[in-house]
Amino acid sequence: QKEVEQDPGPLSVPEGAIVSLNCTYSNSAFQYFMWYRQYSRKGPELLMYTYSSGNKEDGRFTAQVDKSSKYISLFIRDSQPSDSATYLCAMGWGNAGNMLTFGGGTRLMVKP
Amino acid sequence: GAVVSQHPSWVICKSGTSVKIECRSLDFQATTMFWYRQFPKQSLMLMATSNEGSKATYEQGVEKDKFLINHASLTLSTLTVTSAHPEDSSFYICSAGNRANYGYTFGSGTRLTVV
Numbered sequence: 001q002k003e004v005e006q007d008p009g010p011l012s013v014p015e016g017a018i019v020s021l022n023c024t025y026s027n028s029a030f031q032y033f034m035w036y037r038q039y040s041r042k043g044p045e046l047l048m049y050t051y052s053s054g055n056k057e058d059g060r061f062t063a064q065v066d067k068s069s070k071y072i073s074l075f076i077r078d079s080q081p082s083d084s085a086t087y088l089c090a091m092g093w094g095n096a097g098n099m100l101t102f103g104g105g106t107r108l109m110v111k112p
Numbered sequence: 113g114a115v116v117s118q119h120p121s122w123v124i125c126k127s128g129t130s131v132k133i134e135c136r137s138l139d140f141q142a143t144t145m146f147w148y149r150q151f152p153k154q155s156l157m158l159m160a161t162s163n164e165g166s167k168a169t170y171e172q173g174v175e176k177d178k179f180l181i182n183h184a185s186l187t188l189s190t191l192t193v194t195s196a197h198p199e200d201s202s203f204y205i206c207s208a209g210n211r212a213n214y215g216y217t218f219g220s221g222t223r224l225t226v227v
Contacts, residue, residue: 034216043118043205043218044156088155090216100146100216104155 003027006089006103015112019076023089023103026070030091030101033065035074038086038105047087048074079110115139116208118219125196125226133191133222135206142208145189146216147181150203159204162189196226 006023013019021035032051036044048063050056050072056063062075072091076083089103115138125131135145144163148156160176162168162183170176178200180192189208193200205221 036218041203041221041223043221045218046216102156 002104003101004089004091004103007106008104010107010109012109012111013079015079015081015110017079017110019074019079019083019108019110021074021076021087021089021106021108023072023091024070025072025091025101027091027093027101028067028070029093031093032091033063033072034090034092034100035061035063036088036090038088040085044088076108079108081110081112084109116142116206116217116219118206118222120222121220122223123225125224127197127226128195130192130194131196131224133193133204133206133224135189135191135208135219137187137208137217140208141186142189143186144209145183146207146209147179147189147191148205148207150205150221152203156205159191193224196224198226200224201226 004025035048037047038044050063050065053065053067060077064073086105086107088105090100092100117136117138119134123131146161147159149159150156158171159174160168160170160181162181164183164186168181178194183189203221203223207216207218
């Protein structure tokens with residue numbers, strides 16, 4: 001079993017839809033959780049970064065963490081074609097010197 | 113915000129030659145840098161972790177003599193693919209750890225094609 005599981009998709013939605021992206025994990029040592037967006041042939045860019053259980057909102061994006069269930073989600077409201085990308089969850093523990101463990105990524109396609 | 117510059121963005125080389133990829137943190141000191149490899153439609157796979165001034169720590173299955181990593185300063189790490197072969201063709205990405213906020217910033221990646 002992988003430490004972090006993420007549905008690979010692809011996930012295809014119409015413009016304006018609410019998108020839900022999810023990851024589950026098995027290592028209870030993970031302390032912080034991130035979502036990255038990666039466009040084709042580009043490096044990942046950090047979208048959201050959370051420490052604790054609960055919700056964190058940033059514009060159209062909401063990150064949700066449920067440590068008791070070892071489950072994290074990223075919600076995208078009013079999705080746009082420009083949101084079409086691969087979304088990677090990642091999680092880590094300790095200080096910045098520790099490596100991140102990534103999910104496999106979910107490819108999202110938002111159709112106009 | 114934290115910026116990591118990675119060069120070159122793409123490179124084509126002949127089989128048997130070596131290629132150097134640079135990763136620079138432009139506005140912060142990166143005590144730790146990570147090198148990843150990504151095959152098409154797959155997630156990032158960590159290759160090695162480098163700490164400034166010390167030897168890199170390689171993940172299992174990654175040949176340290178083939179993928180030479182140097183982290184000589186707090187703002188620069190390099191990955192050299194030695195004696196490259198077509199199976200080394202991939203997308204290589206670096207990221208830098210910033211102790212100030214636990215953040216990780218990625219470079220834009222280097223697409224290596226070995227012919």
